[in-house]
């Protein structure tokens with residue numbers, strides 16, 4: 105099974121032209137799209153601003169490298185790396201948020217029980 109390099113639709117292994125857009129088979133997995141993967145780029149920028157700067161920048165570099173890839177396979181490989189680093193950046197931020205919430209909850213529980221024992225000592 106292979107995919108059209110032009111419209112990305114699935115095409116038969118023995119197809120010479122894409123049934124959907126008419127592009128020649130040579131473009132399937134051969135030439136890269138030559139365009140920037142906007143989803144990856146936007147995700148990387150969001151990561152740089154809100155999440156992890158370092159991981160976000162790595163993801164952005166891979167996204168831009170994918171744009172200049174010489175083969176479709178190389179482009180897909182670079183985009184895979186970009187996606188991995190984007191996930192790492194977002195996961196790191198999510199972990200930091202969960203950790204800070206846990207700290208706030210712990211502080212609340214601790215100060216709550218402290219306040220409770222203080223009130224108890226006043227009442228008694």
Ligand SMILES: [Zn+2]
Pocket residue numbers: 108109110111112113122123124125126127
């Ligand atoms: Zn096509």
